[in-house]
Amino acid sequence: MTRVVLVDDQTLVRHGIRTLLGMAGIEVVGEAGDGTAAIVAIEETRPDVVLLDLRMPRHDGIWTLNRLRERGIDLPVLVLTTFDDDTLVLDALRAGARGYLLKDVTLEQLTRAVATLAGGGTLIAPAITDLLVRAIRSGPPPAGVDAAPVQDLTDRELEVLRLMAQSYTNREIAELLFLAEGTVKNHVSTILLKLGARDRTKAVLRALHEGILR
Structure with a gap:
C-alpha cells in the first residue's frame, strides 16, 4: 500500500x-x-x-x-x-x-x-x-542545472526523454521501447549528465528551455 x-x-x-x-x-x-x-x-x-x-x-x-x-x-x-x-x-x-x-x-x-x-x-x-x-522558454535556465552547454542526445535518449516528460516510469519506458529496465536507467543517467540536471524534473525543464522538447 x-x-x-x-x-x-x-x-x-x-x-x-x-x-x-x-x-x-x-x-x-x-x-x-x-x-x-x-x-x-x-x-x-x-x-x-x-x-x-x-x-x-x-x-x-x-x-x-x-x-x-x-x-x-x-x-x-x-x-x-x-x-x-x-x-x-x-x-x-x-x-x-x-x-x-x-x-x-x-x-x-x-x-x-x-x-x-x-x-x-x-x-x-x-x-x-x-x-x-x-x-x-521565455525565462532564464531552470535552477538546479549545470550552466554548461547541453550535449547532443542520441535518438534513443530523445525517445526516453520524451517519455520521461510524459511522466512514464523507467519500467513503463522499458515496456514501451522493448528494453530492459536497467538499460532505461542507464539512458536516464546519461540524459541527466548531458543536460546537467540533478533529477528527472530538472532534466525535462532544461530540455523545454533549450527547445529539445517541443
Whole structure:
C-alpha cells in the first residue's frame, strides 16, 4: 500500500482527500496544516509521496519544499493546489516538486499521479503544460542545472526523454521501447549528465528551455 503525507491548511479538504485516497487503497500516514507541521510529519513517517498545497499560513508549500531539500529529505512531492499561476508552478518545480496537479482532478487522475511519483516518475497537469512551457522558454535556465552547454542526445535518449516528460516510469519506458529496465536507467543517467540536471524534473525543464522538447 502506498503511504502518503497530506499537507493542506483546510481540515475539510484534508478529510475529503484522505477518504478518497482510502477508497483507492492509498494510506494517509500523516497530516499537516502548514509547513512546520509538515516537516515533522514527513520526518516521523517517511512516506512514499507527499501531497502538498502551496498556499498555507505561516510557512507555505515553497517554504516546505526548500526545507526538505536543505535537510536532505529526497521524497517525491506532488503539489495539489487550486492555483495555476506560472510563477508558482516554476517555483515549486525548481524547489524540488516532482508533480503538479490542480484540485479539480478526478480520483483516478489523483491516484495515478500518486502511483507515478511513487514509482519514480514525474507528472504535470495537462491544463498547465502550455503555460509552463511558455514561462520556461521565455525565462532564464531552470535552477538546479549545470550552466554548461547541453550535449547532443542520441535518438534513443530523445525517445526516453520524451517519455520521461510524459511522466512514464523507467519500467513503463522499458515496456514501451522493448528494453530492459536497467538499460532505461542507464539512458536516464546519461540524459541527466548531458543536460546537467540533478533529477528527472530538472532534466525535462532544461530540455523545454533549450527547445529539445517541443
